[in-house]
Amino acid sequence: MVRLMVDAPTAGSDKDAVDAFLQGGPSLRHAPGPYFGSYGGRWMPESLIAALDELEDTFEKAKADPDFIAQIADLNKNYSGRPSLLTEAKRFSQHAGGVRVFLKREDLNHTGSHKINNVLGQALLAKRMGKTRVIAETGAGQHGVASATAAALLGLECVVYMGAEDCRRQALNVARMELLGATVIPVTNGSQTLKDAINEALRDWVANVGNTHYLLGTAAGAHPFPALVRYFHEVIGEEARAQILDQTGRLPDAVCACIGGGSNAIGIFHGFLDDPSVKIYGFEAGGDGVDTGRHAATITLGKPGVLHGARSYLMQDDDGQTIESHSISAGLDYPGVGPEHSYLADIGRVSYEPITDSEAMDAFRLLCRTEGIIPAIESAHALAGAIKVGQRLAAEEGDAGSKIVLVNLSGRGDKDVATAAEWFDLLDTDSAEAEIGKEGEQL
Amino acid sequence: MSTVQDITGTSKSAAAIDKARAEGRAALIGYLPAGFPGVEETIAAGIALAENGADLIEIGIPYSDPVMDGQVIQAATTEALAKGFSVRQVFDVVAGITSKTDAAVLVMTYWNPVIRMGVDEFSRRLSEAGGAGLITPDLIPDEAAEWMEASDKYGLDRVFLVAPSSSPERMRRTVDASRGFVYAVSIMGVTGARSSVSSAAKDVVAAAKAAGAERVCVGLGVSTASHVREIAEYADGVIVGTALVAAIRDGGVDAVAALTKDLRTGLNREEA
Numbered sequence: 001m002v003r004l005m006v007d008a009p010t011a012g013s014d015k016d017a018v019d020a021f022l023q024g025g026p027s028l029r030h031a032p033g034p035y036f037g038s039y040g041g042r043w044m045p046e047s048l049i050a051a052l053d054e055l056e057d058t059f060e061k062a063k064a065d066p067d068f069i070a071q072i073a074d075l076n077k078n079y080s081g082r083p084s085l086l087t088e089a090k091r092f093s094q095h096a097g098g099v100r101v102f103l104k105r106e107d108l109n110h111t112g113s114h115k116i117n118n119v120l121g122q123a124l125l126a127k128r129m130g131k132t133r134v135i136a137e138t139g140a141g142q143h144g145v146a147s148a149t150a151a152a153l154l155g156l157e158c159v160v161y162m163g164a165e166d167c168r169r170q171a172l173n174v175a176r177m178e179l180l181g182a183t184v185i186p187v188t189n190g191s192q193t194l195k196d197a198i199n200e201a202l203r204d205w206v207a208n209v210g211n212t213h214y215l216l217g218t219a220a221g222a223h224p225f226p227a228l229v230r231y232f233h234e235v236i237g238e239e240a241r242a243q244i245l246d247q248t249g250r251l252p253d254a255v256c257a258c259i260g261g262g263s264n265a266i267g268i269f270h271g272f273l274d275d276p277s278v279k280i281y282g283f284e285a286g287g288d289g290v291d292t293g294r295h296a297a298t299i300t301l302g303k304p305g306v307l308h309g310a311r312s313y314l315m316q317d318d319d320g321q322t323i324e325s326h327s328i329s330a331g332l333d334y335p336g337v338g339p340e341h342s343y344l345a346d347i348g349r350v351s352y353e354p355i356t357d358s359e360a361m362d363a364f365r366l367l368c369r370t371e372g373i374i375p376a377i378e379s380a381h382a383l384a385g386a387i388k389v390g391q392r393l394a395a396e397e398g399d400a401g402s403k404i405v406l407v408n409l410s411g412r413g414d415k416d417v418a419t420a421a422e423w424f425d426l427l428d429t430d431s432a433e434a435e436i437g438k439e440g441e442q443l
Numbered sequence: 444m445s446t447v448q449d450i451t452g453t454s455k456s457a458a459a460i461d462k463a464r465a466e467g468r469a470a471l472i473g474y475l476p477a478g479f480p481g482v483e484e485t486i487a488a489g490i491a492l493a494e495n496g497a498d499l500i501e502i503g504i505p506y507s508d509p510v511m512d513g514q515v516i517q518a519a520t521t522e523a524l525a526k527g528f529s530v531r532q533v534f535d536v537v538a539g540i541t542s543k544t545d546a547a548v549l550v551m552t553y554w555n556p557v558i559r560m561g562v563d564e565f566s567r568r569l570s571e572a573g574g575a576g577l578i579t580p581d582l583i584p585d586e587a588a589e590w591m592e593a594s595d596k597y598g599l600d601r602v603f604l605v606a607p608s609s610s611p612e613r614m615r616r617t618v619d620a621s622r623g624f625v626y627a628v629s630i631m632g633v634t635g636a637r638s639s640v641s642s643a644a645k646d647v648v649a650a651a652k653a654a655g656a657e658r659v660c661v662g663l664g665v666s667t668a669s670h671v672r673e674i675a676e677y678a679d680g681v682i683v684g685t686a687l688v689a690a691i692r693d694g695g696v697d698a699v700a701a702l703t704k705d706l707r708t709g710l711n712r713e714e715a
Binding site: 043209320 | 506507508509510511513514517521524529530554555556557558559560580581582583585586603604605606607608609610613617628631632633
C-alpha cells in the first residue's frame with residue numbers, strides 16, 4: 001500500500017491545474033495529438049512515418065467530409081445496432097452503497113463489445129486510402145474477430161496476428177475469425193503474448209505498407225492512432241451523456257470504465273471530461289494484486305517510457321525491458337496504456353485504480369444474478385470499481401439514492417463463460433469444459 | 444549547410460568512413476548483438492570484425508520488443524536476455540572492443556532502454572567507454588530533442604535512419620539531424636538476409652545525398668560479398684548484420700572472422 005502511494009502518478013497533486021482546465025480552460029475532450037502533455041508522439045521507425053502521415057491526412061479529411069460522417073452514422077445504426085441502450089441496474093445498485101447505477105450497454109453492439117466502433121471507422125479509412133488489406137493484433141481474439149467482421153463487410157483482405165499460446169487457448173475465436181474469412185497467424189516470437197502480436201503486426205506493416213492498413217485495436221500507438229481510435233469511440237460518451245440527461249435530468253456523479261489500452265474508457269470519458277461535477281474513474285487490471293508482481297496496473301505502478309510508438313506509462317524493469325502483464329481478463333492484459341490516459345492521470349482529471357481478478361469476478365457474478373446480464377470480465381473490472389465508488393459516495397456524501405454512477409459495460413461475457421465456470425468451480429472436474437477452463441479459455 | 448559537415452573533425456564514424464574513402468573504397472560496418480552468445484564472445488567477435496577488415500562496428504542492445512528485427516536477430520537477442528544480459532553491459536562490450544582496436548564502435552538501440560537509464564547518463568557512459576555514437580531504429584529526429592542535446596554534450600554521433608518511404612522533406616530533416624553518417628534502409632521491411640539487394644537502396648542513397656548527406660551507409664538484407672560490392676558502387680558504407688549473427692551462432696568467433704574477411708573482398712579495388 002505504501003508502495004502504491006509512492007509510485008502513483010501525481011493525481012490530486014496537480015489539482016490546481018485541472019481546476020484551471022475545468023474553469024474556462026481549453027476543452028479536454030478533443031485533444032488532437034500528437035502529444036497529450038508529455039505523452040504520445042511517434043516513437044516509430046522512419047519507414048512507417050509516411051504511412052502514419054497518410055493515415056493522419058486521410059483521417060483529417062474524412063472527419064470534415066459529410067459523406068464519411070453519414071457512412072459512419074449509417075453503419076452505427078443499421079449494422080452495429082447503435083445507439084446502445086442505457087440500462088438502470090436497480091438490484092445491482094443495492095450492492096453499491098445504494099447509489100443509482102446505470103449501465104452503458106456496449107455489450108449489445110454487433111460482435112458483442114465496443115470494438116466494432118473502431119474497426120468500422122478504420123476499415124472505411126483503409127478503403128479511402130485505397131488499401132486492400134488490413135492487419136490486426138489480438139489477445140483473446142475480440143479485436144481480431146471485430147477486425148475480421150469489418151473486413152468481411154467491406155471486402156478487405158484481413159490478417160490477424162495472435163500469440164501462439166493464445167491461439168491454442170482461444171481456438172474458438174480463431175475459428176470465428178477464419179469463418180469470417182480472415183487469416184490468423186500464430187506469433188511464436190518473444191513472450192508470445194499480445195505485445196508480441198503487435199510487434200509482428202508492425203513488422204508486417206513495414207514490409208507491406210503500400211497496400212496494407214494496420215487496424216490497431218486500442219487508443220494507444222503512434223500518432224494519429226490514439227486520437228483516431230478515440231474519435232470512433234466518442235459516440236459512446238456522447239450517447240451516454242444524452243441518455244443519462246434524458247432519463248434522470250442530470251449528469252452523473254461518477255463515470256467508471258475498465259482500462260487495458262483504454263479505448264472503451266476514452267470513448268465514454270470523452271462525453272464528461274469537460275463537466276467539472278463528474279468524477280471519472282479508470283479501473284486497471286490488478287491481477288493477483290498489485291503487490292504480487294502479477295498484474296496489468298500500468299498507470300498505478302508503471303513508469304513513463306516508450307512502447308509501440310507512444311510515450312506513456314509502461315510496465316518495465318530497471319533496464320527498460322517490457323514486463324509481462326497478468327490478468328484474468330485477456331482484454332486488459334497489456335503492459336502499456338494509451339497516452340491520453342497517462343496525461344489525464346497526471347493532471348488528476350481521471351483517477352486510475354487497480355481491481356483484482358477476485359474483485360472483478362465477484363462483480364461479474366453479482367451482475368449476472370442481480371440484473372440477468374453476463375458482462376465481459378474486462379467490464380466486470382468497471383463494475384467492481386463502481387461498487388467501490390458507490391459505497392464511497394454514500395459514505396462520504398450521504399443521500400445515496402440521489403447519487404448516480406455511470407458504468408461503461410464495454411462487452412458481453414459469452415466469451416468468458418468457461419473462465420468463469422472454472423473460477424466459480426461450476427464444472428464437473430473431469431468434464432472437457434473444466435479442462436478448457438483451466439487453460440484460461442474464453443469461449 | 445548541414446551539421447554533418449560542421450563536426451566532421453570530432454565524429455569517430457565520419458573519420459572511419461573518410462579513412463576508407465581515402466583508400467578508394469567504401470567502409471564495411473558489421474553488426475553484433477551484445478551478450479550473444481555471451482558478453483565475452485561479443486567482445487572477441489567485435490575485435491575479430493575489426494582485425495579482419497570492418498571499419499565500423501555496430502553493437503546492438505537486446506530489447507524485449509525489437510520491431511525492426513527479423514527472426515535471426517530476434518532469436519539471438521531473446522536468448523541474450525534470457526541469459527540475463529543487462530543494458531549496462533553494453534558499455535563493457537564497447538570498452539572491450541575500443542581498447543583493442545581502432546574501429547569506430549556504435550551502439551544500435553531501441554529507445555526505451557536509453558530513456559530508462561536517462562539519456563544524459565547513457566550518453567556519458569557510452570562516451571567514457573570510447574563509443575562513437577548511437578544508431579536509433581525507433582527514434583526519429585522529431586522526438587530526439589533530449590538526444591540531440593546529450594550527443595552534442597558528449598560528442599557522440601547520431602545515426603538516424605532514412606527509408607524508401609521518406610519524403611524529400613523528411614529526408615532533409617533527418618540528414619540535418621544526423622552526425623557521422625545516415626543509415627539508408629535498403630528495403631521496406633525488417634532485418635534479415637535476402638537473396639538480392641533491393642533496387643530501392645540506390646534511390647534512397649541518391650535522395651539522402653540530394654538532401655545534403657555527406658556519408659550514407661546502406662543496411663538491411665546485405666549478407667554476401669557480392670551484395671557488398673554492388674552497394675559499394677554508390678554508398679559510402681555497407682552494413683552487414685544478420686549474416687554475422689548467424690555466423691557467430693553457428694561457428695563462433697572464427698566464423699565471424701572468416702565471414703568478415705570474405706565480405707571485405709567485396710570492397711577490394713578492381714585490379715587495373
